Amino acid sequence: MKSYFSYKDAYIEDGKKILEINILPEKYCNFDCVFCPIGRSKNKIDTPISFEGTEESIAELGKVIENTKPELVFINSKGEALVNDRVEEVVNFIKSKGLPVRLLSNGYILARDEYINIANKCDEIIGEIKMITEEDFKKIQRPIEGYTLDEYISNMVSFNKQYNGKFIFEITIVKGYNDDEKSVKKLKDIVKTISPDKLVVVRIDDERVKKTMWVSDERFEEIEKTLMP
Numbered sequence: 050m051k052s053y054f055s056y057k058d059a060y061i062e063d064g065k066k067i068l069e070i071n072i073l074p075e076k077y078c079n080f081d082c083v084f085c086p087i088g089r090s091k092n093k094i095d096t097p098i099s100f101e102g103t104e105e106s107i108a109e110l111g112k113v114i115e116n117t118k119p120e121l122v123f124i125n126s127k128g129e130a131l132v133n134d135r136v137e138e139v140v141n142f143i144k145s146k147g148l149p150v151r152l153l154s155n156g157y158i159l160a161r162d163e164y165i166n167i168a169n170k171c172d173e174i175i176g177e178i179k180m181i182t183e184e185d186f187k188k189i190q191r192p193i194e195g196y197t198l199d200e201y202i203s204n205m206v207s208f209n210k211q212y213n214g215k216f217i218f219e220i221t222i223v224k225g226y227n228d229d230e231k232s233v234k235k236l237k238d239i240v241k242t243i244s245p246d247k248l249v250v251v252r253i254d255d256e257r258v259k260k261t262m263w264v265s266d267e268r269f270e271e272i273e274k275t276l277m278p
């Protein structure tokens with residue numbers, strides 16, 4: 050069986066060598082955002098799923114760690130990494146090498162019983178927000194039927210209340226959706242309720258939608274200034 054994990058070239062961030070790893074064979078996500086850089090999703094799921102080749106993939110990860118000698122491993126997958134039913138083993142394996150783990154999730158399922166203990170094992174968790182009205186959340190991020198923005202935010206709030214690691218909250222500013230004064234105020238309130246350890250504000254970087262969803266440098270700087278504590 051072949052390994053299906055994939056890697057980015059290691060890079061330096063704040064003086065630390067980071068190894069970025071994808072632990073999904075293709076896109077598996079509970080959302081299907083119109084601006085998703087991975088493309089459309091055939092696999093919209095939020096329950097654990099098993100993939101063939103995980104044994105080989107973890108063995109390969111060991112070799113990659115040995116060769117790269119990173120100082121932190123960042124699990125940034127083609128979708129929601131937590132749905133890989135062996136994600137806990139992957140986290141344990143990295144930690145057994147004495148390395149801290151950062152995991153990117155869109156944040157919706159972090160507080161669920163089947164995932165919370167796995168997320169708690171990670172040293173850093175990234176949760177995010179993009180759309181800030183129920184209507185836009187459903188239309189633009191196309192989550193699993195029944196998901197709501199309200200629940201999305203309260204899931205991250207309750208996760209972070211009990212989490213001892215570093216919770217990084219990433220806000221993406223999207224022109225026409227969350228870049229006006231009222232939206233920025235709402236975003237500021239959301240940040241307050243989630244109370245992250247670190248806030249990151251970014252813009253959409255998918256080439257297909259940049260033309261319509263990219264906020265100007267000037268406006269972006271203003272928003273960033275308002276949001277940053």
Ligand code: SF4
Pocket residue numbers: 078079080081082084085086087127128129155
């Ligand atoms: S949450 Fe991220 S990975 Fe999932 S569909 Fe949206 S952009 Fe893609």
